[in-house]
Amino acid sequence: MLGNRQRFHLFLVAFAILGALGGLVWAASKAVDLDANGTTESTCALNILSTFPAKVENVVTNKAVGDAFTFNWFSAGPGGFKGSVGTGTSTGVGSKWTWQTSQAIYSFTGNSCTNDICFTATAGLPVGTSRGPFSVPGRSLTTSGVTLSNTSLTSSLISFFSPPKVLFSATSSVGQPGSDQVSYTTTLYNTSLNDLTVHLDAGPPGCCPHENQLNCSGTCVDYLTDENNCGGCGIQCDTLHGQFCSEGTCLSVCPLGQTLCQGECVDTTVDPLNCGGCGHACGTNQICTNSTCITCTSPLQTACSNKCVNLHTDPLNCGACGVNCNNLCPSTGQGACSQGNSCFCVTRNSSAASFTAPTLTSLPPPAPVCETQALTQTIPAGTSQTLPCNAATFLAKEVLSIVRVCDGSGSPDANGICPNGLPASEGPFIQLVPDGNHPVSGVAVSLSPTGVSLKEPSGNGLWEPGETAQINVFVGNAGFATIVGGCATLSSPPQDITPEDSISNPTSVNITTATACYPDIPGTPTTSTGCTTTPAVSPVGALTPFVVSVPSGYLGDTSRLFVLHFTGTANGTPISEDVPLTLGIAGSCVAALIPDDDPRPLPFPPKPFALGKTRPMKLSMSCGGLNLDASLALPPQIVALFNLTTNQSVDITKVNLNDSANPFDPFFRFNSGWIYNTRTKDLTRGKYKITLQIAGKKKYVGGFELN
Structure with a gap:
């Protein structure tokens, strides 16, 4: 509770943080020992901040005084969170990454540096000293099938010293200006004081630009025909003795009925690229049959996978080649095509014979095809850049990209190191892209x-x-x-x-x-x-x-x-x-106070305070009956001050003091309880609204008067 006599009253309703779940305290946070002195002084926290789309924050706070680190938090989310934290202080310095998604977020906890968080010392402790793993709570995603027509997803990098500041953010937006069009944009924001170089990987991670490719240490190869990666990365065919790669297998001669064309065995009787002979390609809307190019009759026939099909009725090519209605139906259903506009499901004939295509178990699965392109962009301080708008006729789905940010010009190298010698900050950015299974053009209901x-x-x-x-x-x-x-x-x-x-x-x-x-x-x-x-x-x-x-x-x-x-x-x-x-x-132990957007009247103490005095603010936070000290909770923070008399914002450094080496530190300190010694000598008479951020999450407000 807040103090009474000689204490700075902030009448925030129900100021004690009351947990709804006894026994679990900050389930997605973990106190860690970075300075190796046997006490857990620093924290790694993961929090859900919104309901839809879900917003997740990953927070690394370094309170190891005099020690600085790089970190790699593999389990922070899809793609992980990498970066560095500066020299630790008693009140903490650190880094935060926030990201949004409409996919299902599930929990897991790692136990090694490949699936948990580990730190490497860069100052203070001997350089290169490793700390971790710490079994910090982690999160990952499962595909939910959610499609979107009008929304935005944002990722942000936030560095917190005194005070926290958003350095960079990226927003992927989708909007539908008409029933036959869905538009996509991406905007990159640099809100720091320095130029930033941003690199976006192609997505999803490990993707390749074409089908039937493998990503071999960052290089995409056609594993069905590549003689140096035949059927897998690094598998070489003996080309000196006449071997070549066909369908992922090193062969000496082509199988019966096939011809070697440009290093690939093909059937020239049905291959539209080599119809009747090597290099003889069929034309637009043609198929190859009996070594002869045949033209499909428009408008009722279209060439798809070397077959003439009717896009209005073919359930395997509904409205466009490759749109398979069967993929939208359960195992008991069969897809049907309605005038090429949409798919629907009918009951599968149980007496119909089924056929399962043989699976080549010896071949690895190919890399996913890239749905977003790699990009490197230098953004001047205080500016933003919007990438070219993309119009499509499909609803949106999510694709994960990894974004890397370097302070200054120049992009990170293959090891993620920026030109200034520091590691790039790296985290997930989930982009919205067209979903080819959900067309909108000509569709009545979607x-x-x-x-x-x-x-x-x-x-x-x-x-x-x-x-x-x-x-x-x-x-x-x-x-x-x-x-x-x-x-x-x-x-x-x-x-x-x-x-x-x-x-x-x-x-x-x-x-x-x-x-x-x-x-x-x-x-x-x-x-x-x-x-x-x-x-x-x-x-x-x-x-x-x-x-x-x-x-x-x-x-x-x-x-x-x-x-x-x-x-x-x-x-x-x-x-x-x-x-x-x-x-x-969200987590169970979240403050139940007056939110900053609460419609109720701002609460004030019964009497004003004397101008010029230094007053201690004291808070008590508990969850499930357990008091939350500095090892269990992020410190409360002063984030805003507003003069209600003059209707103007006030620089919070005018109230900062807190008896620390940094008099402008906005965080409460823990000394048998949370306390902040607040000075008022630089303020003027009148009524004020002060905003606190509790547990690094929601903002709450209270009032006071000075005379």
Whole structure:
């Protein structure tokens, strides 16, 4: 509790941090011993900060006084988090990476430097000294099938000394300006005082630009034909004795019925690139049959995989070559094509014979095909750069990229070292790209989640274990038709949120109000505008909320897959569609105070304080009955001060003191309790609003008056 006489009163409602889960304290944080003195002075923390899309922060705080480190936190998220922390102080210096995703986030804990966090000393301790692993809680992703039409995902690098500052952020945005177009943009922001060089890897990690390639130590090769990597990286064919590579196997001669063309064995009777002989390629919309190029008859026939097919009816090539309707159906269903515009499922004939293609178990799986391109860009201090807009006719899916940031000009080398000799800061950036399985052009109904409104009992805006929340899911229709009489049923099947522990442990949530109806959901009108992410329609929320409870023992700082089953009518035709979405669930010990956006009146102490005095602010934080000291919680921090009398912001350095070597340090210190000695001599008479950030998460406010 805050002190009384001679103490600086900040009447924040319920200022003690009350946990909803006894026995678990900051489940996604870990105190670590970096200076090797036997005490855990520093912290690694992982927190969920929003519900949809889920926002995750990874925080490394160095309080090893006089010691500096580089770190590699493999389990921080997809792709990990790498960087450096400067010379430690008693109040802490460090680095933070935040990232957003609509995929399902699950938990795992590593136990080695290849799947946990490890530090390497660069100053103080002998250079090169390794600290770790520490079994810090980690997170990874599973594909959720969520598609998006109007949203943004942002990743940010934040360095905190005194005070914290966002150095760099990247935002990937998708918007639908019309029913036949979805637009994609990426913007890079440099909010630091120095030029930054940013390198984005092609995504997903380890990808190659073409099919049937392997990524061999950063070089992509065609493992089916490459004589130096035949069937796998480093497998060389004996070319001196006439061997060549065909279908990933070193051969001396071509099999019966095939011809050697440019180092590859092909069947010239059916190969459209070598039809009837090596180098004789068939033309546009032609196939090769019996060594002869045959033209497919337009408009009903199109050449796909050396077959003439009807894109309006072929379930394996619905609307475009390679769009396989069977991929959208369960094992008991069979795909069908509707006029080339959309796929639907029919019951599979149980008496029909099935055929399983043989699998070449000796060949490795190919690398994924790159869906984002590598980029290196130098961004001047205080500026931003937006990459060229990309227009497509498909809803968005997520693809992971790794972003590396160097302070100054020049990009990191192959070892991740910047030209200034320091390691690049590196973390996940999840980009939005077109999903070829979800076209929007000519489609009547294509629903996707656009946002979530959350009402939970603590009022802090975070859904936590032990809480029952009212949830309203906003949706948009990327198709052209208006949905009338739409209702949705919310479900969430049991899910194992710790799958990598090899123990089956499915968890559930309790959905007490599972059905909600919606007003008319308008379709997206056709547009002829240019490439823009400004949506053409506003999302629509349900008339009543869903009600969902999370058990008190639920592992927080994860996210969970839900499914909205929609029914209604569009253009007089009944519709039924499943809309997947994921919702982030925060950790259990989060402050239940007055948020900075709370509509209630700002609380003030009963009497003003004398101007010019130094007053101690004292806080007590507890979780499950256990007091949270400096080893269990991030220190509270003063982040803003506002003069209500003059209606102006005040530099927080005017109140900083805290009896430390750095009088402008905004963090509370722990001395048998959290305390901040606050000076008022540089302020003026009047009423003030002070904003504190608790546990590195939410901001909370209180008032005081000076006379």
